[in-house]
Amino acid sequence: MSDAHIVELETLRRQLQQLHELFAVVIDETRPTPDNPHVMPWPELLSKFNVLAGKYAILSHTVGQKHARLLKELSVVPQTRPGDIHEQNIMSVLLRTKLAPEIEKEEEEIWAQVQSSAQQGQIHESLAATAMSTFNALRKRHAGRVQELLQEAVDRAPGPSAATLESDSADTKPVALEEILSFASTGVSI
CATH class of the missing domain: 1.20.5 (Single alpha-helices involved in coiled-coils or other helix-helix interfaces)
Incomplete structure (x- = not known):
């Protein structure tokens, strides 16, 4: 691995640590304590959330745009084993949910085919x-x-006009289907 890649990863790690620390600070500030049992006012909470969302968006953009190629080529493994069982569970989930690059490429191709067939x-x-x-x-x-x-x-x-036919049809009574069928079966031509 080149020195440039190490510098990129260190910068990324620092930004991720800063975001993690900011999350911890916001969680601690928003949690009610015995000294201050009141919940934080909504505008202040919204402001803190906006700061977190902005920092996360910047980090996400940085990872997606600048470091995507580098991170696809590397496999990140922690240097030290996590201490407690909770951290071990988190680490195992993080490590097993990352797909291999070949599988990610196949998945992208499948999604492209699905979108193409949907358009068709x-x-x-x-x-x-x-x-x-x-x-x-x-x-x-x-x-x-x-x-x-x-x-x-x-x-x-x-013969009679349409007006005459209409007046004649008004004077006649309706004919049942059975009568029409019996007439038709006699063979008499009209």
């Missing part, structure tokens, strides 16, 4: 919606044209 699904949905609206427009246009043709046929047909 959206394209298919858009095409289906366009096709459905086109179909509905053509169906309405066809129904209108059929209605016009029927009206023209009724107007040209010899």
Whole structure:
């Protein structure tokens, strides 16, 4: 490992220690004590939280932008064994949840494929919606044209006019389905 990498890691470690110390200070200041049983006022608590969030964002940006390549190439292991069981549990979780770079790369490729297929699904949905609206427009246009043709046929047909047919249909009683079927089965042509 080069000296430049060591300097980068030391700078990063210092920033992380400062953030850790700031977290400890804020937690101690916000915790009620017997001397001061009152909870910290909301504006002051919000101000402290904003400071913490800002420092965390700066550190996160630094790690993500400047040190990402270096940290992907290294495996960090503590020099000394953690003292109590709580620290050992934290360390084991931290060390086992980091993925190998090859697996991280495969995971990124899988996410890219998932996003690509989702975009294609959206394209298919858009095409289906366009096709459905086109179909509905053509169906309405066809129904209108059929209605016009029927009206023209009724107007040209010899015999009673449409007004006469309407008045005749108002005078007649409704016919049951059974009567229509029995008439149709007799074979009498109309």
